[in-house]
Amino acid sequence: MTTSRLDARSIEGDTPAQRLLALLEVIAEKDQYFTLQSLVDETGMPKPTLHRMLQQLENSGMLQREADNRHYSKGTRLRRLAETLLLNDTVQGARHAVLAELVREVGESCNITALAGAEVLYLDRVETSAPLRFYLHPGSRVPAHCSASGKLFLAQMSPAQRRRLLAEVPLSSFTRNTITDIKALEIEIEQVRQQGYAFDDEEFLPGLLCIAVLAPNPSGVSNVGLAIQAPIMRMDRQRALECLPVLERAAAAIAQINQGAVPDSMDDLEIDKQEIQQLGG
Incomplete structure (x- = not known):
């Protein structure tokens, strides 16, 4: 029997909608028909x-019953949703292409990140073909205080915002290099703010060095980071700084892609007006 990555607890969720979505994630992983009883055995629900x-x-058309009336399979609507998502996901495809080209140029693994609460979330990642590498898949989360991208996100905040966030987050130690003292972290963040890039020098994983920049945002604060990660036997700080120009060019390309995906402000205003009229405003 195939075991899902989601356990029964996550299937339960907080709302009926969350439970249905979690169940769909389990079903989407299947390459065979399934029965009600097999899902009961798998999820414990x-x-x-x-x-x-x-x-x-x-x-709703997301699932369909097979001829024996016992087995289920993906419905037409669910398959159409998946196809439509892939067809129209040009932003992700374009950003991934930039990421892949960056990996080709620097020869090391690279990732796109965003700040999610007090953690750095990996939105996308391309691995190097080199035999020695660290596997951190998309969806991975790293505490902001020991992440190169995280330091950049923290550096954008006002001191009050940063204090409020870090006051609720333990500065856990992962290696001997992890900064766990708030005053030392503030000094590091100020340096990051001035120089526009950040290092993770074996602060989250022993033997791993990372350099990161933000994708510039003309509107102000950016929530998209771009980072190079490599084993210290292949990359030290000096080598990482040599990669900085190509990293910044890739970040600028990703920023351009992101900006192109934002609808025109006048279009947004017209849509807002229509919604207000429909609501009787």
Whole structure:
């Protein structure tokens, strides 16, 4: 029996909508038909609850019942959703192409990140072909205080914002280089703010060095970081700084892609007016 990456607890969720989405994630991983009982065994959820959820998904066209009336498969609407998503996901495709080209130029793994709460979230990643590398897949999260991108995100905040965030987050130690003292971290962040780039010098994983910049945002604060990661036996700080110009060019290219994906402000204003009229405003 295939074991899902989602456990029963995550399937339960906080709302009915979250539970349905979590169940769809489990179903999307399957390459065979499945039954109600197989999902009960896999998720540990009550059979009546799962039966009701499957009925909802079937009625909406996300799932369909097979000829034997016992097995389910992906419905036409779910397949169309997946196809439409891939067809129209040109922003992600363009950013991934920039990331892949950066990896080709520098020869090391690179990733695109964003700040999510007090953590850095990996939005996309391309691995180097070199035999020695660190695997950090998209969706991975790293504490901001020991991440090169995280320091850049923190450096954009006002001192009050930063204090408020860090006051609720333990500055956990992951290596002997992790900065766990708030005053030392503030000194590091100020330096990052002035120089416009940041290092993770074996602060999260032993033997891993990272240099990061932000994708510039004309509107102000950026929530997109771009980073190079490499084993210290192949990259030290000086070598990382030599890669900085190509890293900054790639960040500028990603910023241009992001800006091109934002609808024209006048279009947004017209849509807002239409929505207000529909609501009777």
